[in-house]
Amino acid sequence: MHADPARQFGDNVGMLGFLSSPIEVIAAAPQGVETDLLVVPVFENDNPGAVAGLDAATGGEWSRALAACELTGKPFEVLIAPLRDGWAAPRVMFLGAGSATRFTHETASRLGAAAALVARQRRVTRIAILLRHCVDRPTGAAIDERLIQATAEGLVLGQFETAVHKSSAADARRLEQTDIVIRRDEHSGALQAAADRGRILGECANDARLLANEPANVLTPAVFAERAKALACGTKLRVEILDEHRIAELGMGLLLGVASGSAEPPRVIVLRHEPAGAPSDVTLGLVGKGITFDTGGISIKPAEGMDRMKSDMGGGAAVVGAMRALSRLHVPVHVIGIVPATENMPGGGAVKPGDILRSASGKTVEVLNTDAEGRLVLGDGLWYAQQLGATHLVDVATLTGACVVALGRWATGLFGRPDEWVDAVRQAADRAGERAWPLPVDDDYFDQLKSEWADMSNTGGRPAGAITAALFIKQFAGDLPWAHLDIAGTVWVDDAKPWQSKGATGTAVRTLVELALSQPQWPDGASAKQSA
Ligand code: BES
Ligand code: MN
Ligand code: ZN
Numbered sequence: 001m002h003a004d005p006a007r008q009f010g011d012n013v014g015m016l017g018f019l020s021s022p023i024e025v026i027a028a029a030p031q032g033v034e035t036d037l038l039v040v041p042v043f044e045n046d047n048p049g050a051v052a053g054l055d056a057a058t059g060g061e062w063s064r065a066l067a068a069c070e071l072t073g074k075p076f077e078v079l080i081a082p083l084r085d086g087w088a089a090p091r092v093m094f095l096g097a098g099s100a101t102r103f104t105h106e107t108a109s110r111l112g113a114a115a116a117l118v119a120r121q122r123r124v125t126r127i128a129i130l131l132r133h134c135v136d137r138p139t140g141a142a143i144d145e146r147l148i149q150a151t152a153e154g155l156v157l158g159q160f161e162t163a164v165h166k167s168s169a170a171d172a173r174r175l176e177q178t179d180i181v182i183r184r185d186e187h188s189g190a191l192q193a194a195a196d197r198g199r200i201l202g203e204c205a206n207d208a209r210l211l212a213n214e215p216a217n218v219l220t221p222a223v224f225a226e227r228a229k230a231l232a233c234g235t236k237l238r239v240e241i242l243d244e245h246r247i248a249e250l251g252m253g254l255l256l257g258v259a260s261g262s263a264e265p266p267r268v269i270v271l272r273h274e275p276a277g278a279p280s281d282v283t284l285g286l287v288g289k290g291i292t293f294d295t296g297g298i299s300i301k302p303a304e305g306m307d308r309m310k311s312d313m314g315g316g317a318a319v320v321g322a323m324r325a326l327s328r329l330h331v332p333v334h335v336i337g338i339v340p341a342t343e344n345m346p347g348g349g350a351v352k353p354g355d356i357l358r359s360a361s362g363k364t365v366e367v368l369n370t371d372a373e374g375r376l377v378l379g380d381g382l383w384y385a386q387q388l389g390a391t392h393l394v395d396v397a398t399l400t401g402a403c404v405v406a407l408g409r410w411a412t413g414l415f416g417r418p419d420e421w422v423d424a425v426r427q428a429a430d431r432a433g434e435r436a437w438p439l440p441v442d443d444d445y446f447d448q449l450k451s452e453w454a455d456m457s458n459t460g461g462r463p464a465g466a467i468t469a470a471l472f473i474k475q476f477a478g479d480l481p482w483a484h485l486d487i488a489g490t491v492w493v494d495d496a497k498p499w500q501s502k503g504a505t506g507t508a509v510r511t512l513v514e515l516a517l518s519q520p521q522w523p524d525g526a527s528a529k530q531s532a
Contacts (some may be wrong), residue, residue, distance in 0.1 A: 037124045295345050432510035
């Protein structure tokens with residue numbers, strides 16, 4: 001079908017979804033744990049006596065390194081030492097964990113990821129991480145299941161492989177077993193379930209990362225749709241792919257306008273999660289920006305760094321990953337995922353500044369800058385979510401450089417209404433270990449979007465660029481509770497970190513799943529009207 005060998009290779013990558021190593025929660029004394037590398041977090045001002053027998057089994061290496069300031073507990077410090085005196089593991093890896101009192105779920109996740117990354121670099125295939133916060137806690141204190149979940153998530157995120165298109169990919173460094181060690185007297189049934197949840201969330205975030213890292217010659221809109229379909233295999237998700245003819249029939253003029261400069265036809269990916277017994281009057285609609293490459297179109301971008309725009313479908317990838325997780329975790333709420341997918345290219349048929357497009361909702365838009373394409377495809381996507389019965393909306397998009405200017409790479413921009421819905425999303429992000437920070441979307445900004453020739457224009461100029469983009473999208477959210485996540489700054493990291501490889505982060509997958517899990521607390525759909 002595809003003559004290009006690179007594309008054929010790409011088609012076969014990751015078809016069945018990311019598969020991580022098994023994670024077992026082991027309630028045992030650390031000396032008995034059968035593994036190749038026992039990972040032991042070390043805190044600032046730690047005490048080498050804290051893990052019984054360990055310092056002696058290293059021949060005093062822990063106390064020596066502590067005295068020599070070689071192991072201070074600084075985050076992600078690594079020291080590997082052999083173990084003797086009858087410990088089942090041949091070696092221990094001390095891993096700096098920072099302050100014991102400021103240890104959060106996010107720290108746990110990062111430690112898990114760092115442990116997996118270091119192990120893979122050193123060609124170790126079996127690791128076991130000692131969960132000190134669960135082991136050292138006072139007797140009688142409840143074990144923190146979320147800590148186990150976060151550790152498992154990290155162990156999986158750290159197994160993500162970025163070299164899928166290198167010819168050396170065949171000798172990829174894979175872990176075969178990653179265990180979590182807790183206290184010997186602990187019952188591990190519910191804790192194993194927490195680890196399984198974390199593993200699924202990590203795998204689905206990795207699915208999103210793989211998609212967002214793919215080059216645009218591999219991941220065209222049609223291939224994106226095929227990949228989404230393949231990822232839904234083995235789950236109960238219903239998949240429907242709208243092709244260019246169906247998109248035209250539905251009147252999605254904004255999506256078609258963006259697609260018109262490209263040789264690749266657009267697609268709309270529709271995924272439905274309809275678990276039996278879920279409340280029948282609530283449906284979450286998730287809409288993800290699926291620009292498989294953003295050249296800017298006729299308002300073309302500068303050459304420098306344009307390669308990054310292969311990840312301009314990161315919001316769409318997050319929706320696909322989240323839908324897969326919702327299904328695998330049997331989350332009891334109806335959810336529809338919609339990804340309008342297209343390239344944004346200059347070409348003979350491309351939209352030109354000044355062109356007027358008609359959206360599926362009937363509103364007309366004057367395109368003043370063809371590089372403001374994300375809001376256009378989201379407009380039609382949000383309309384379609386309402387057609388399919390959504391009662392609550394969230395869109396996820398790499399929408400604006402202005403959001404990166406405002407919040408940098410630390411937090412995702414959060415917009416929406418009513419406040420209760422925005423708060424629900426923000427809290428979900430917090431629980432997920434991802435940060436979303438609220439910005440206003442007041443209608444007073446609409447002056448910037450006024451057009452002489454159409455109902456609105458697609459750009460509001462430089463001031464408040466992230467806000468006017470959100471306000472544009474708001475015009476297509478009807479009266480429903482709606483939230484918008486601008487992930488332009490958080491979708492990608494340029495510099496690898498000890499816990500994260502360079503490239504796509506998979507951000508928003510876990511936030512969306514946490515949000516769906518919180519459904520009993522959602523505001524009533526009607527409340528949006530009052531505070532809109
Ligand atoms: N995909 C870009 C936004 C982006 C920038 C994502 C940097 C990730 C990193 C978006 O389509 C875009 O080009 N936005 C323009 C809007 C402007 C023309 C109103 C921008 O932010 O400059
Ligand atoms: Mn653009
Ligand atoms: Zn874009």
